[in-house]
Amino acid sequence: xxxxxxxxxxxxxxxxxxxxxxxxxxxxxxxxxxxxxxxxxxxxxxxxxxxxxxxxxxxxxxxxxxxxxxxxxxxxxxxxxxxxxxxxxxxxxxxxxxxxxxxxxxxxxxxxxxxxxxxxxxxxxxxxxxxxxxxxxxxxxxxxxxxxxxxxxxxxxxxxxxxxxxxxxxxxxxxxxxxxxxxxxxxxxxxxxxxxxxxxxxxxxxxxxxxxxxxxxxxxxxxxxxxxxxxxxxxxxxxxxxxxxxxxxxxxxxxxxxxxxxxxxxxxxxxxxxxxxxxxxxxxxxxxxxxxxxxxxxxxxxxxxxxxxxxxxxxxxxxxxxxxxxxxxxxxxxxxxxxxxxxxxxxxxxxxxxxxxxxxxxxxxxxxxxxxxxxxxxxxxxxxxxxxxxxxxxxxxxxxxxxxxxxxxxxxxxxxxxxxxxxxxxxxxxxxxxxxxxxxxxxxxxxxxxxxxxxxxxxxxxxxxxxxxxxxxxxxxxxxxxxxxxxxxxxxxxxxxxxxxxxxxxxxxxxxxxxxxxxxxxxxxxxxxxxxxxxxxxxxxxxxxxxxxxxxxxxxxxxxxxxxxxxxxxxxxxxxxxxxxxxxxxxx
Numbered sequence: 133x134x135x136x137x138x139x140x141x142x143x144x145x146x147x148x149x150x151x152x153x154x155x156x157x158x159x160x161x162x163x164x165x166x167x168x169x170x171x172x173x174x175x176x177x178x179x180x181x182x183x184x185x186x187x188x189x190x191x192x193x194x195x196x197x198x199x200x201x202x203x204x205x206x207x208x209x210x211x212x213x214x215x216x217x218x219x220x221x222x223x224x225x226x227x228x229x230x231x232x233x234x235x236x237x238x239x240x241x242x243x244x245x246x247x248x249x250x251x252x253x254x255x256x257x258x259x260x261x262x263x264x265x266x267x268x269x270x271x272x273x274x275x276x277x278x279x280x281x282x283x284x285x286x287x288x289x290x291x292x293x294x295x296x297x298x299x300x301x302x303x304x305x306x307x308x309x310x311x312x313x314x315x316x317x318x319x320x321x322x323x324x325x326x327x328x329x330x331x332x333x334x335x336x337x338x339x340x341x342x343x344x345x346x347x348x349x350x351x352x353x354x355x356x357x358x359x360x361x362x363x364x365x366x367x368x369x370x371x372x373x374x375x376x377x378x379x380x381x382x383x384x385x386x387x388x389x390x391x392x393x394x395x396x397x398x399x400x401x402x403x404x405x406x407x408x409x410x411x412x413x414x415x416x417x418x419x420x421x422x423x424x425x426x427x428x429x430x431x432x433x434x435x436x437x438x439x440x441x442x443x444x445x446x447x448x449x450x451x452x453x454x455x456x457x458x459x460x461x462x463x464x465x466x467x468x469x470x471x472x473x474x475x476x477x478x479x480x481x482x483x484x485x486x487x488x489x490x491x492x493x494x495x496x497x498x499x500x501x502x503x504x505x506x507x508x509x510x511x512x513x514x515x516x517x518x519x520x521x522x523x524x525x526x527x528x529x530x531x532x533x534x535x536x537x538x539x540x541x542x543x544x545x546x547x548x549x550x551x552x553x554x555x556x557x558x559x560x561x562x563x564x565x566x567x568x569x570x571x572x573x574x575x576x577x578x579x580x581x582x583x584x585x586x587x588x589x590x591x592x593x594x595x596x597x598x599x600x601x602x603x604x605x606x607x608x609x610x611x612x613x614x615x616x617x618x619x620x621x622x623x624x625x626x627x628x629x630x631x632x633x634x635x636x637x638x639x640x641x642x643x644x645x646x647x648x649x650x651x652x653x654x655x656x657x658x659x660x661x662x663x664x665x666x667x668x669x670x671x672x673x674x675x676x677x678x679x680x681x682x683x684x685x686x687x688x689x690x691x692x693x694x695x696x697x698x699x700x701x702x703x704x705x706x707x708x709x710x711x712x713x714x715x716x717x718x719x720x
Contacts, residue, residue: 528587
């Protein structure tokens with residue numbers, strides 16, 4: 133009977149777990165695993181950097197509901213992939229990381245790419261394992277796979293020494309003692325707490341439901357919509373909670389966000405954490421007297437920051453929503469009990485009018501708002517939002533903040549951004565993950581166009597993944613919003629920038645006389661990266677040029693980079709828009 137190699141056992145274990153795609157970068161010794169996986173029909177996506185590969189795998193886990201699998205070499209490969217581990221943990225995205233390592237008998241001798249990855253990653257992963265024999269490989273991979281998405285999702289890690297990968301076993305049954313892992317069990321909250329929460333909602337004068345990306349991950353959009361519509365309670369989506377209910381829904385308070393948070397007296401938080409994105413639940417952003425009721429799968433989140441620990445509901449967001457629907461059956465909030473709805477409506481009208489006016493500002497270079505409104509008009513015509521055939525990926529502080537309210541999302545899991553960790557550099561990996569998740573299923577399903585809105589700084593982290601897209605014929609449409617800097621540029625024209633550069637190079641840059649720490653190159657030709665890799669590139673300085681590039685780029689069957697030149701912007705306080713909040717100055 134022919135023997136099995138460790139690489140074959142690993143690949144067959146992944147196949148038995150119903151893994152259909154593998155993200156990574158190969159090298160010695162893991163190249164043998166990738167080749168065996170390909171031989172079994174598992175699709176392999178080879179990246180240019182382990183960071184992007186690990187980001188892609190974690191995003192695929194979020195979109196698919198099962199762990200995305202990433203394969204890297206040991207040592208530096210693991211160090212690079214740690215970015216994805218952190219991103220997985222912060223966002224609760226399920227990820228299985230498989231890494232090669234040096235031969236077991238060379239431990240502590242300075243072996244090739246030697247690293248004690250188990251010690252390094254134990255604090256950052258849910259379950260790190262290193263099988264010590266070929267017969268232990270299947271159970272190690274299966275256990276790490278299951279751990280990564282049971283309970284609060286995170287990362288499972290398996291360290292695979294070279295001698296195991298290249299070793300041989302005469303027992304062919306080793307690779308067939310693993311079964312596909314069932315979806316995680318679901319449970320509801322305590323019935324007495326459900327009753328208390330229902331009573332509080334009934335008595336609220338200004339109730340609010342916050343919908344987070346946990347609700348999107350759980351795929352409970354139908355239940356959440358039923359709860360919102362049967363109770364008439366206004367809702368506020370978090371950035372990646374957009375689409376769980378349509379942005380166009382009349383009860384959406386996103387364009388009146390500040391008023392909703394400041395005036396709500398009872399808040400039900402479905403699948404979102406009270407972290408920086410929600411200002412920790414702190415005043416003055418929030419009503420200081422609000423009762424904040426958290427619904428979360430993780431008990432550790434209950435009572436965190438301004439959440440009320442005595443009211444928190446621990447359980448699957450879908451099951452808990454069903455429980456609330458049962459006890460609230462027949463009840464509907466009456467907006468006449470306060471001026472809450474009136475205040476929300478006034479804020480919506482004012483903010484939407486302000487946004488519309490900004491979108492019409494006609495100047496050269498373009499503003500963010502004018503550029504985004506131009507792109508939106510073309511995309512909405514080519515693929516109306518109600519059809520749900522565009523997935524938006526967005527990163528870069530200003531690009532992400534401003535575009536969030538301009539591009540509407542009508543269905544869940546159609547918007548990916550820098551997320552809880554505010555990770556710059558995720559864009560290209562996320563775009564690839566979305567393309568794989570949405571465009572490699574049934575040939576009869578509508579194909580989704582992946583549109584990436586990238587700040588020029590954020591794009592620079594992973595720009596070479598455009599070549600990955602071209603290699604696998606992924607027709608991703610990428611807009612690089614080019615203002616020549618991190619947050620903002622420092623020059624209004626090329627001559628001014630050259631003077632700043634010269635002062636910096638000559639070492640005579642003083643205050644305002646040289647390139648600043650946030651400076652990037654002047655009008656860098658990002659579109660040429662796509663052209664060099666087999667895609668198409670466009671340079672857009674005006675709304676007309678941008679509209680033409682958007683339409684041609686949307687219709688292209690190769691990756692496209694549209695380099696959108698906008699105004700440099702003004703120097704100011706560097707922060708995410710949502711951070712301008714409750715922070716108090718520290719006195720020394």
